Amino acid sequence: MKVQELMECKEHEIHSIEPEKTVAEAIDEMAAFHISALIVMEGGRPVGIFTERDVVKTHLKFRDKPFTAVRVRDSMTEKLIVARPDDDLHGVMSAMIQADIRHMPVMLEGRIVGVLSMRDIIRHYVGSLKAELNYLQDYIGRLEEAQHD
Template structure:
């Protein structure tokens, strides 16, 4: 099975972030403008959490009496930052994402976030591997495989 490092070349490596003192309105604008589903929340360039589309919905229902422009990211962000490392196996990463019910995972190399992995990236890589394996097995069964 492939590793995170093997698919890093196939995904966009731009990491979008937002300061913890910015507002939910700022975050929503950035999510929409960049057509993304998650932001890394930073404090002095150090990652301290994540803000996702799901956090927007939580704000909408739990803080309905306040406007998004009056709610700080630090009040509503996910602070349990779950990460992947470049050498992690994709099966392991998939399990982590499913178990924790998350769709975005920052990838760390040498103590720096180098990419944001989405569940779509992981599934796409796994489907590609399965297609190649399926092709190989069909050739083997039909006696097209040399050797």
């Protein structure tokens, strides 16, 4: 399965924040939309990602400062690892596991078209496994019925 196929099954709203906003504002945004990551955008282009993990890192790094005094720029993850819509989903999942990340922006022609989460991928695979299990249970049931006929 390709990333594009999974992206077609999920919401496409991309939540972003500017790097000069505060960590407190980022947390408020994440809480308001029940999300765990924001793309950090500057001048219309992605410059990083801010996640729940970055909140914890911010607390540890800036212990004496309130979140209202720390900028997203100083707390975000700058190195963006991205997927393309035509990437294989299994390869993307492997890359996410290898990099120990839970969110991966999906880019097409230099712009972000979505954000894929590990949760999205796991839901897909669980759904596929459930469908296969149901098929096999039905098949076994038909075999058992055929034996009794």
